Amino acid sequence: MKIFVRERMRSEEGTKKPRFRVVGVQGGDLKIYAKRIRKCELNALAEHTGAEIIYITRDGEGSEGKRAAA
Template sequence: MKIFVRERRRSDKGEKKPRFRVVGVQGGDLKIYAKRIRKVELTEIAEHVGAEVVYLTRDGKGAEGEKK
């Protein structure tokens, strides 16, 4: 099982807000109801269900979803 997540754009280190957003889950029977999740919560969930956490990279520009 894999859990795909990406780092939120408006989150900074040391901020008291969840830094990651779950993009998708492959395999298994896992439903995540939170829109944003903390890394500690994410790793604990992955340990309990035997999943691998895949961190998706961003291009850093934010231009992919831009309207032309």
């Protein structure tokens, strides 16, 4: 089983906000109901389910996915 996550743009180290966003889960029978998750929570999920955590990097530009101006 694999859990795919990416780091959120608005979260910074020491802000006490969840730093990761779950993008998807492959294999297994795991449902995650949280939109944002802390690293310690991710590690606990991976440990108990035997999943591997895959960290997805961002391109840094953020231009993809924006709507065209109307």
